[in-house]
Amino acid sequence: xxxxxxxxxxxxxxxxxxxxxxxxxxxxxxxxxxxxxxxxxxxxxxxxxxxxxxxxxxxxxxxxxxxxxxxxxxxxxxxxxxxxxxxxxxxxxxxxxxxxxxxxxxxxxxxxxxxxxxxxxxxxxxxxxxxxxxxxxxxxxxxxxxxxxxxxxxxxxxxxxxxxxxxxxxxxxxxxxxxxxxxxxxxxxxxxxxxxxxxxxxxxxxxxxxxxxxxxxxxxxxxxxxxxxxxxxxxxxxxxxxxxxxxxxxxxxxxxxxxxxxxxxxxxxxxxxxxxxxxxxxxxxxxxxxxxxxxxxxxxxxxxxxxxxxxxxxxxxxxxxxxxxxxxxxxxxxxxxxxxxxxxxxxxxxxxxxxxxxxxxxxxxxxxxxxxxxxxxxxxxxxxxxxxxxxxxxxxxxxxxxxxxxxxxxxxxxxxxxxxxxxxxxxxxxxxxxxxxxxxx
Numbered sequence: 001x002x003x004x005x006x007x008x009x010x011x012x013x014x015x016x017x018x019x020x021x022x023x024x025x026x027x028x029x030x031x032x033x034x035x036x037x038x039x040x041x042x043x044x045x046x047x048x049x050x051x052x053x054x055x056x057x058x059x060x061x062x063x064x065x066x067x068x069x070x071x072x073x074x075x076x077x078x079x080x081x082x083x084x085x086x087x088x089x090x091x092x093x094x095x096x097x098x099x100x101x102x103x104x105x106x107x108x109x110x111x112x113x114x115x116x117x118x119x120x121x122x123x124x125x126x127x128x129x130x131x132x133x134x135x136x137x138x139x140x141x142x143x144x145x146x147x148x149x150x151x152x153x154x155x156x157x158x159x160x161x162x163x164x165x166x167x168x169x170x171x172x173x174x175x176x177x178x179x180x181x182x183x184x185x186x187x188x189x190x191x192x193x194x195x196x197x198x199x200x201x202x203x204x205x206x207x208x209x210x211x212x213x214x215x216x217x218x219x220x221x222x223x224x225x226x227x228x229x230x231x232x233x234x235x236x237x238x239x240x241x242x243x244x245x246x247x248x249x250x251x252x253x254x255x256x257x258x259x260x261x262x263x264x265x266x267x268x269x270x271x272x273x274x275x276x277x278x279x280x281x282x283x284x285x286x287x288x289x290x291x292x293x294x295x296x297x298x299x300x301x302x303x304x305x306x307x308x309x310x311x312x313x314x315x316x317x318x319x320x321x322x323x324x325x326x327x328x329x330x331x332x333x334x335x336x337x338x339x340x341x342x343x344x345x346x347x348x349x350x351x352x353x354x355x356x357x358x359x360x361x362x363x364x365x366x367x368x369x370x371x372x373x374x375x376x377x378x379x380x381x382x383x384x385x386x387x388x389x390x391x392x393x394x395x396x397x398x399x400x401x402x403x404x405x406x407x408x409x410x411x412x413x414x415x416x417x418x419x420x421x422x423x424x425x426x427x428x429x430x431x432x433x434x435x436x437x438x439x440x441x
Contacts, residue, residue, distance in 0.1 A: 010082040014181075043106055047123050050196040051244070053278045054121035056114050057107060061099055064129040064189060065162040066136055070182040071095065072166050076174065077181040120199040120279065128192040131185070133157055138177040139165040201273045202312050203239060204436040205290070205304040206266030207231055207252075212425075214298050215258040217250065227258065234299050236271060238292045242285075244277035253315050253433050254324070254394060257426075264325075264430040266302060270312045281306065303439045314435050323374060325429040326398050328388045329381075334419035338380040344388075344416070345377055355408040357400045371396040388413075389429075399423050 047057075075089050104115045107123070136157040140147045143165035147156040166174075174180075209216075209231055218233060219226040232250040240248065252269040256262050281289075283305070290304040350373040356366050372393040379387040390398065397409065403422045404412035414421040 011078055014078060014081045043103060047107075047111065047194075047196050051277050052121060052196055052198055053280065054113060054119070054198070055280075056116040056119040056121065057111060058117050058119040058122040059100060059104060059107060059115060060122060060124045061096055061103075062124070062126040062159070063096060063099070064127055064132045065157050065159045066129055066132045067095055068159065068162050068166060069135055069139070069178065072174065073178055073180045073182045076171055079171075080180070122197050122199075124193070124195045124197065125191065126193040126195075127189040129185075129189050130187055135178070136162055139169060141177075142170075142173055143168045198275050198277070198279055200309070201243060201276045201279050202270055202307050202309055203273065203286075203304065204268070204270040204307045204312065204315070205301045206268050206436070207235065207262065208264075208266045208300045208302075209256065209260075209262040209298070210300070211298040212259045212261060216252065216255045219258065229298075231269075231299055234296050235269070235293055235301060238289055239271060239273060242281075242289055243273045243279065245273045245275065247274040248272060249274070251312070251315070253322075253431055253435075256428050257399075260426045260428060262428040262431075264428070266300075267428065267431045268315050268433050268435055270307065270315055272309075272312075303436055305436055305439060307436060311436070315433065322394045323391055323432045324394055324396075325391045325432070326389070327427045327429050328390070328398065328402065328423050329425040330386050330388045330402060330413070330421055331424050332384055332386075332417065332419050332421050334417075335383040336380075336386070336417075336419075337383070340417070341378040341380060341386055347373070347376055347416075349374060350376075350411070352396075352401060352412070353410055354397055354400060355405070357397050357405050357408065369395065373401065385424075398426060 071092070075092070108115050133155055139162065140156070146161045146165040146168065148161075149156055150158075213227065214229065214231060215227050216231045218230045236248055236250065240246070249272040250269065251272075252267055254267065256267070286304055286306065290301055293304075294300045352371050352373060354369050354371060356364050356369075373396065374391040374393070376391075377389040379389075381387060388402075390401075392398070397405075399405075400409040400412070402413045403420075404410075404414045412421075
C-alpha cells in the first residue's frame with residue numbers, strides 16, 4: 001500500500017479539487033515508483049500485424065505540446081495555493097514516464113518479449129490533440145522568437161518550442177491568458193501515428209563484375225533506364241526478400257565504369273537494409289544467400305557477412321591513401337616496337353595532375369587533383385597494341401591518364417610515348433582495402 005508523505009496532503013487536496021486524475025496527483029507528489037500507476041484498464045497497442053521478428057522492444061511516445069502548458073498551469077496553481085517551497089518543478093514525475101510505466105507491462109505481456117530501451121526494434125506512438133494550437137497560441141505573443149516555421153513541421157507549436165517559451169514567460173502573463181488550474185478537457189487525445197521500426201542491418205562483402213555492359217548502380221537518365229540491370233540490383237534482389245525490406249542503400253569502395261570489369265578479390269561493398277522485418281541470420285544462411293547471388297554470370301560476391309554500422313565507416317576511411325591496380329589493353333596511333341614501351345617499366349611514383357574529366361564534369365565540381373602512378377608494367381603485343389599494368393593512388397582517372405582528355409591530364413601516356421594512345425579494354429585487378437574480413441567460403 002502506497003503512503004504519501006504528510007507534506008503532500010495540501011497538494012493532493014488542491015489537485016483533486018481541480019479535477020486531476022489519480023495518476024497526475026501521484027506525479028505532482030513526486031511518486032517515482034512504477035507500481036502505483038499500473039492500474040488495470042484497456043490499453044495495449046498491438047504490433048504483431050506489422051510482421052517484424054524481434055526478441056525485445058523499445059518504446060517511445062510523443063505527447064501533445066499542450067500537455068506542457070497544462071502541467072505548467074497546475075504547477076502555478078499549486079504555488080498559489082500551498083506555496084512554492086513545498087516541491088520543486090523538476091521533481092514532478094514526467095507524464096511520459098508514467099505512460100511508459102503503464103504501457104510497458106501490457107506490451108510485454110501481449111508480445112511475449114521484454115521491454116528494453118536498447119532494443120533494435122522500436123514501437124513509437126504519437127498522440128495529438130485538436131486544441132493544441134489553440135491552447136499554445138498565446139505563448140507566441142509573449143515569446144515570438146521561440147516559434148519559427150520549420151520545414152516538415154505542420155505547426156510551429158512543437159514540444160521543444162513550447163517548453164522554451166514556458167521557461168521565458170512571466171507567471172503573471174501566463175495566468176492572465178491561461179486558466180490556473182486548467183479546465184477539464186472535453187476531448188481526449190487521439191493516436192496520430194503508431195510506427196514500428198527496426199534498426200538497419202548492414203551486409204558487406206566484395207564483388208567481381210565480369211560484364212562490360214553492367215553499371216554499378218541503376219543507369220537511369222531522364223527517367224529512362226539505359227541498362228537492363230546493375231551490380232547493386234543483382235545483389236540486392238536476393239537480400240531484400242530474405243530480410244523483408246522495401247528500401248536499401250548501397251555503397252562501395254569506389255566505382256568502376258560500365259565498360260570496366262572488376263577482377264581479383266573484388267571491390268568492397270556494403271548494403272544498408274532499412275527497417276528489416278527479419279534481422280537475425282546465421283552465417284550458414286548468409287552463405288546460402290551468397291550462393292544465390294553467385295548464380296549470375298555477370299557478377300560474383302565473396303566474404304558476404306553481417307557487419308556493424310561502425311565497421312562500414314572503415315570502408316570509406318583512407319579513400320585517398322589506398323591503392324588500386326589495373327590492367328588495360330592499349331592502342332597507339334604510331335607503330336611501336338617492344339623497346340618503345342620498356343621505359344615505362346622504370347617509372348616510379350609518377351605525379352600527374354588531372355582536371356575533372358569532361359565525361360564527369362556534369363556531376364563533379366571542376367578541380368585539379370594530384371595523383372600518383374606508383375608503378376607501371378608493359379607487355380608488348382604488336383605494333384599498335386600492348387598490355388598495360390598500373391598500380392595507382394585511389395581516385396586516379398585511368399582512361400584520362402592514357403588518352404590525356406584533351407590535355408586535361410598532364411603528363412599522360414600519349415605525351416610520354418609521343419603519340420596518340422587510347423584504352424580498348426580496362427579491368428580493375430585489385431582494390432587494396434583489407435575489408436571486410438576474409439571468410440573461408
